[in-house]
Amino acid sequence: MTPTVLKRQDLVYPDLSYKIVGVLLNVYGQLGHGLYEKTYQKACAVGFDKAGLKYIEQLYVPVYFEGKVVGKNYLDFLVESKVAVELKRGDKFCKAHIDQLYNYLVANNLQLGILAYFGPNQLHYKRIVNLKPKAS
Secondary structure, eight states: OOOOOOOOSSSSSHHHHHHHHHHHHHHHHHHOSSSOHHHHHHHHHHHHHHTTOOEEEEEEEEEEETTEEEEEEEEEEEETTTEEEEEEESSSOOHHHHHHHHHHHHHTTOSEEEEEEEOSSOEEEEEEEOSOOOOO
16 A cells, blocks of 8 residues: 655645755755854755756845835845745854844745754754735
């Protein structure tokens, strides 16, 4: 008898998320912890290439106030024009990092972001969802 595979219907981009997290886990498995974020970023780019995923690295995200650019941020990755990926060193999720990624999602009208921490004991990741993206 063939086992039945159940897929959650409420997840945003489950297959793409699975591939992205697979790359992150592979990078962590090979490099471990304690390196600079930039090193993990370059390794993830290699992993995304190997996985056949299209991405933009260091995507400029302007900050607007009353129609004027008043600041700038850079998203680590935008994968397949759908998922924002932000990499951090450390072992604990920080509200400021979650808010930062959520703001990137809103600014770019994206539904899903993945926040990944390269910690001393393991890779931690969290899916951040923008529940109210604007209709395209």
